[in-house]
Amino acid sequence: MDVKVKELIAIGASVTANCKPCIEYHVAKAKENGATDEEVIEAIEIGKMVRKGSASQMDKFIETIR
Numbered sequence: 001m002d003v004k005v006k007e008l009i010a011i012g013a014s015v016t017a018n019c020k021p022c023i024e025y026h027v028a029k030a031k032e033n034g035a036t037d038e039e040v041i042e043a044i045e046i047g048k049m050v051r052k053g054s055a056s057q058m059d060k061f062i063e064t065i066r
Contacts, residue, residue: 004033008043015047016054 007030014022027040 002033004030004035004039007033008035008039011040011043012047012050015044016051018051 007026010026011023011030014026023044030040030043
């Protein structure tokens with residue numbers, strides 16, 4: 001796996017972790033390694049989907065312990 005792909009994955013992971021400094025760092029590194037704006041946006045959108053799914057599952061779990 002090349003550095004660009006690793007950085008795009010790190011962008012998605014950073015979104016799911018809600019880590020603003022991480023996103024800033026990994027977006028810069030991804031672009032330094034040839035990522036396009038479109039690729040960065042796609043990585044962000046994937047991270048948002050994962051984060052949304054995770055939050056939804058946590059909300060459902062929380063409802064079971066009330």
